[in-house]
Amino acid sequence: MTLTKNEIVEQIQNQLGFSKNRSKEITETLLEIMKSTMESGEDVLVSGFGKFCVKDKKERKGRNPATGEDAILPARRVVTFKCSGKLRQRVNGD
Template identity: 65%
Template structure:
């Protein structure tokens, strides 16, 4: 089962914050992360990992329904590389 935003708010709430303040803190943190990535900046969280924005080149694709060839536009994707500390903790 995946950890949801509501689960994170509940865990922050367990640290002594009110439910409303916990929700604000989590939402603010996620907005900062989204804004940083939208601007094309990398995001490094020490001991956790690094989020990078990479640009994918245009490429050939195929419509699976019709079999028609087409060109997929250039796009940006977010990648994540976990830190050594996180990798050690997982393993």
């Protein structure tokens, strides 16, 4: 099962006693802060959880799998996630 944004809102509402609208506002604000930070090229570190890193990928050669034709893939930015040791231990049940 996947945890959705709506379920996060419900968890905040239930655990902290905020209204549904306030819980949604908190969730949206947090995600917007994270998005704008990464958009500017900065990493986001959440202690005890992990680090979202923005990486620059260079232009590279690729291939169209449908036609087998060679193509040049443009430079781009990607977001990677590296979990913290604490999160890794919880996931693995250590």
